Amino acid sequence: MQHYKLLTPGPLTTSDTVKQAMLKDWCTWDDDYNIDIVENIRTKITQYATDDPRYSSVLMQGSGTASVEAVLGSAISRDDKVLIINNGAYGKRMAEICEILHLSHHVVNYLEEIQPDIAEITSILVEDNSITHLAMVHCETTTGMLNPINEIAHLCQQQKITFILDAMSSFGGIEFDIGKLDIGFMISSANKCIQGVPGFGFIVAKRQLLEACKGQAKSLSLDLYEQWHTMETTNGKWRFTSPTHVVRAFYQALIELEDEKGITARAKRYAQNQTLLVHGMRKLGFKTLLRDELQSPIITSFLSPDHPDYEFKKFYYKLKSLGFVIYPGKVSNADCFRIGNIGEIYTDDIVQLLDAVTQAIYW
Ligand SMILES: *Cc1c(COP(=O)(O)O)cnc(C)c1O
Numbered sequence: 001m002q003h004y005k006l007l008t009p010g011p012l013t014t015s016d017t018v019k020q021a022m023l024k025d026w027c028t029w030d031d032d033y034n035i036d037i038v039e040n041i042r043t044k045i046t047q048y049a050t051d052d053p054r055y056s057s058v059l060m061q062g063s064g065t066a067s068v069e070a071v072l073g074s075a076i077s078r079d080d081k082v083l084i085i086n087n088g089a090y091g092k093r094m095a096e097i098c099e100i101l102h103l104s105h106h107v108v109n110y111l112e113e114i115q116p117d118i119a120e121i122t123s124i125l126v127e128d129n130s131i132t133h134l135a136m137v138h139c140e141t142t143t144g145m146l147n148p149i150n151e152i153a154h155l156c157q158q159q160k161i162t163f164i165l166d167a168m169s170s171f172g173g174i175e176f177d178i179g180k181l182d183i184g185f186m187i188s189s190a191n192k193c194i195q196g197v198p199g200f201g202f203i204v205a206k207r208q209l210l211e212a213c214k215g216q217a218k219s220l221s222l223d224l225y226e227q228w229h230t231m232e233t234t235n236g237k238w239r240f241t242s243p244t245h246v247v248r249a250f251y252q253a254l255i256e257l258e259d260e261k262g263i264t265a266r267a268k269r270y271a272q273n274q275t276l277l278v279h280g281m282r283k284l285g286f287k288t289l290l291r292d293e294l295q296s297p298i299i300t301s302f303l304s305p306d307h308p309d310y311e312f313k314k315f316y317y318k319l320k321s322l323g324f325v326i327y328p329g330k331v332s333n334a335d336c337f338r339i340g341n342i343g344e345i346y347t348d349d350i351v352q353l354l355d356a357v358t359q360a361i362y363w
Pocket residue numbers: 009010063064065066090137138139140141166167168169189
C-alpha cells in the first residue's frame with residue numbers, strides 16, 4: 001500500500017509509535033491495559049487546558065460532534081437559552097444540534113470569511129436576558145478562521161454567561177488557558193492537535209457545571225454528567241464499551257506531546273509549518289481565502305486557481321501520487337481547497353509538499 005501524509009484537519013498524520021500502540025487487543029479491566037490510563041489521560045488533558053483547580057475532564061465515545069452534542073444536550077436545561085455564533089460549518093452544526101434536541105437557542109450568522117462582531121453580540125446579550133449560554137467555535141476548520149475567544153470570553157464573564165467553546169481543531173495546537181478565560185466547557189477530540197486517532201472526544205469543564213448537568217441530558221449515551229460521574233467514581237471507567245485501542249494510542253500521543261515540550265513547542269511548529277506553506281504557495285501564485293490576521297496556524301483555505309485546465313480532482317490525485325493528501329474546500333461562496341499543517345508534519349514535509357505542488361501545477 002502506498003503511504004502518504006494527510007494534510008487534513010483530522011484524522012491526520014500520526015507517528016508510527018502512536019499507530020503501534022494499537023497493535024494489541026486490550027481487556028479493559030486487565031492490569032496490562034493499565035487501569036489508571038484513563039485517569040492519567042483525564043489529568044493530563046485538564047492540565048494542558050489550565051492549572052485552575054475548578055476544572056475536570058470527561059472523555060466521550062464517538063467523533064467530535066458526539067461530544068458537542070453531549071455538552072449542548074446536557075448543559076442547556078429546558079429553562080436555559082444558548083446563543084450560537086455561526087461563521088462556518090461547525091457553528092452551523094451546533095445550531096442543528098439545538099434544533100434536533102429542541103433547545104431554546106438564537107443563532108447569529110456571519111459569512112464564512114467574516115469574524116463575529118463583538119458589538120453586535122454584546123447588544124444581543126444585553127437585550128435578551130433569557131440567554132444563559134454562548135457557544136462558539138475557536139478555529140473554524142471550514143475556512144481556517146481563528147475566532148476571537150478572548151473578547152467573547154470577556155463578554156461572557158461580564159454578562160455572567162456560560163461560554164461553551166468548540167476548540168476541536170485548536171486545543172493542543174494553540175496556547176490558551178481556559179481557567180483564565182473562565183470558559184465553562186471546552187470541547188476537543190482525540191484525532192486533532194493531540195495527534196491521536198479518531199474514536200472519542202473530550203470535554204474540560206468546571207466541576208460545578210458538570211454537577212449541574214445531572215438529569216438534564218436528552219440522550220442516554222450522550223449524558224455528560226453520567227459519563228463524568230462514572231469516570232470520577234470508578235477510577236476512569238467508561239459507561240459503555242471504551243475505545244481501548246484509541247485510548248492507548250491517545251495516551252502515547254500525550255507522551256509524545258510531552259516529549260515535544262508541550263503545547264508551546266507544538267504551537268510553534270504548527271505556526272512555522274503554516275507560515276512556510278503560505279509563503280511558498282503565494283510564490284507559486286496561489287491566494288489565500290482569508291487575510292493573514294484572521295488566519296489560524298492549523299489549516300489554510302486557498303482559492304482555486306483561475307485557470308481553465310484546473311480541476312480539483314486532478315490536482316488532488318497528482319499530489320496524492322506524490323505522497324500528500326489535501327482537503328477539498330468547504331466554503332459556500334468561494335471555490336477553494338484546504339491544506340492542513342497539523343499532525344506529525346514538519347517543515348521538511350512542507351518543503352516537499354511545495355515541490356509536489358510545483359510539479360502538479362502544469363495543468
Ligand atoms: C473536527 C471538528 C469537529 C468534529 O467533527 P467530527 O467529524 O464529528 O469529528 C467539530 N468542530 C470543529 C471546529 C472541528 O474541526
